Amino acid sequence: MTHLTLEHRYAIEVMLTERISKSLIASRLNVDKCTVYRELKRNSDQRNNVYRSKTTFLSEGFV
Numbered sequence: 001m002t003h004l005t006l007e008h009r010y011a012i013e014v015m016l017t018e019r020i021s022k023s024l025i026a027s028r029l030n031v032d033k034c035t036v037y038r039e040l041k042r043n044s045d046q047r048n049n050v051y052r053s054k055t056t057f058l059s060e061g062f063v
Contacts, residue, residue: 004031004039009053012039016051 004012008029015025022040026033044051 004029004035006053009039009043012036013051013053 008031011029012025015028020028022036023033026036029036040051043053
């Protein structure tokens with residue numbers, strides 16, 4: 001089982017804004033691409049399908 005750290009989650013968010021493919025994100029983070037896809041599915045906003053890492057929520061005071 002692979003757990004993503006807060007740093008991984010933040011890196012995913014940054015790379016997505018840079019329009020980097022999910023497969024390339026997975027290889028850069030040294031995780032399976034299914035891990036990245038699952039993270040995006042679980043933690044994307046259901047209304048507009050935008051991924052925001054938990055570090056973003058913490059820094060903006062949502063939690």
